[in-house]
Amino acid sequence: MSLIQFLNILLARRMIVFVTFVTAVLAAATVASLLPARYEAKARVLMDIVKPDPVTEKTAARSSSSRITVLRPTLSKSLAGRTIPR
Incomplete structure (x- = not known):
């Protein structure tokens, strides 16, 4: 089967192809x-x-626990408007 024959078959069945699409x-x-x-x-x-x-x-001089305490309010405020309940 050639490409022309295949295209002729699709053209003859164009309504079936269109409805399926x-x-x-x-x-x-x-x-x-x-x-x-x-x-x-x-x-x-x-x-x-x-x-x-x-x-x-400069290097950070704070301990890791104090950095986490500083980050939590910032993250919760910035994400509060974008959080979607499950």
Whole structure:
């Protein structure tokens, strides 16, 4: 079968091809609209406090527990508006 013959077959069956395509698009759109939105995120923060900052040439002098205490309110305030309940 040549490419011309294949295209002639598709042209002769164009209504079947069109209906199948439209049905698949409508089914995909329906499923996508019915499924609940799902947002997941994972992140890791690696803080290397031994090396100096390359811009300021300073090292962090705080202990790790005090840094975490400082970071928690900042993170919770910035994420509060973007958090979605489960």
